[in-house]
Amino acid sequence: MxxxxxxxxxxxxxxxxxxxxxxxxxxxxxxxxxxxxxxxxxxxxxxxxxPNPIARNLKENKLYKICVLIPDDKIDAFWTPAHEGIYEAQQEFVMFGLVVEKYLYHPYKKEDFYEKSNQALDASPDVLLITPLFKEESYKIIDTCKEKNIRIALFNNYLNTLNKEVFIGQNLPQSGKIAADLFDKTVLPNSKIGIVHIDIEPHVLLKECGFKSYFKEKNSNHIILDGISFTSDNQVNFEKQFREYLVTNSDLSALFVTNSKAHMLVDILNEVTENCAIIGYDLVHQNIDFLKQGKIDFLIHQRPKEQTYLSISYFAEFFLFGKDVPLKNLLPIDIVTSENVDYYIN
Incomplete structure (x- = not known):
């Protein structure tokens, strides 16, 4: 031929x-x-x-719809890069018949999460992409998708289910281990190390689990406190409770903050104690400022923009080119310091 x-x-x-x-x-x-x-x-x-699936889709005016259930970044700025990733993927594939619709929910209200998820399902998407901040409600959504034969993918937060949903994000216990390794290399022997959750979400417990397991496996002589949770909805109560925690643990050498809100602790910490190292997550501007000032020692970057961009791109290429969608894509875990942070934000 x-x-x-x-x-x-x-x-x-x-x-x-x-x-x-x-x-x-x-x-x-x-x-x-x-x-x-x-x-x-x-x-x-x-x-x-x-076959040329793009030509076929254009000829048949075939549209594929991806609905994205994502927290409102006006409430929590951590999600702003994730919204940017959605926009970039949408712009890349819109000419090929891909429709992306966002459904924003309040990141601290499970009722809003569940209500917006049902609105997204009512739109009859080909794929529902969600970040499952609320565990039980997320399981219900997954079951509904299965009943309606709607493909589902998770990003940022992993859920261990029997349905083998697509997941794009990081190995959360491993990120906790990396934080532990950083402290192990930088603090003095026999140090007391605290774990702080602010506005706790289920997935951060996986980070705590990985953090503790590192020291257990190493038979470390450090004193690792159990994780403590604070809510930030009332600033006065939040500051009061955190000050009390610091007074109770006046010999604290390090703090592992399991989400993007490490910046909320810095000023209080500096008032109450000296030489307490901090590791937190994510490149929100307040964290970056404190990182550059040396008041936060390390940030672990979770790549939220890449998570959403890849999630949409994988399914776009599945519909257009017949490419397989990876069942799980664990992204690299980046350690950001004051010396390399500009490479991530420029």
């Missing part, structure tokens, strides 16, 4: 069938006799035929 691209007319002539028969075989529609099917498939194999 020569390398010239074969048309339906060419394939029909080679197989000795009509163009209509070839069209029905290629698009898997209508009835085709067994004999005609075998003839066409034999020719397709010989010429190494590959």
């Amino acid at each position: 020569n390398n010239k691209k074969k048309t339906i007319k060419d394939i029909a002539k080679l197989a000795g069938v009509s163009k209509g028969t070839v069209d029905r075989v290629l698009h898997k529609r209508g009835k085709v006799s067994k004999d005609a099917l075998e003839k066409v498939e034999k020719v397709l194999k010989e010429i190494e035929y590959h």
Whole structure:
């Protein structure tokens, strides 16, 4: 066979069938006799035929819809890069018939999360992409998607289910281990180290688990306190409770903050104690400022923009090119310091 691209007319002539028969075989529609099917498939194999799904989608005006259930970044700025990733992926694939719709929910209100998830499901998406901040409600959503035959993917927060949903994010226990390793290398022996959750979400407990397991596996002589949770909705109470924690643990050498809110502790910490190291997460501008001032020692970057961009891109390429969607994509865990932070934000 020569390398010239074969048309339906060419394939029909080679197989000795009509163009209509070839069209029905290629698009898997209508009835085709067994004999005609075998003839066409034999020719397709010989010429190494590959369909052009983009051309087909454009011709048929086929639209694919991805609904994204994501926290409102006006309430929590951590999610702003994730919204940027959605926008970039949408712009890249919109001309090929991909529709992306966002459903914003309050990151601290599970009722709003569940209500917005049902609105997204009512839109009959081909894929529902969610960050499952609320565990039980997320399980209900996953079950509903399964019933409605809607593909589902998770990003940022991992849920261990039996349905094997797609997940794009980081290995959260491993990120906790990395924080522990950093402290192990930088604080003095026999140091007391605290773990702080601010506005706790279920997935941060995986980070605490990884953090503690590191020191247990190393038979470390450091004193690792159990994680303590604070809520930030009332600033006065938040500061009072954190001050009390610091007074109770006046010999604290280090703090591991399991989300993007390490910056909320810095000023209080500096007033109450000296030489307490801090490791937190995420490149929100307040954390970056304190990192550059030397008041936060390390930040672990969770790549929220890349998480959403890849999530949408994987499914866009699945619909357009037939590429497989990876069941799990664990992104690199970046350690950010005052010396390399500008490379991440410029």
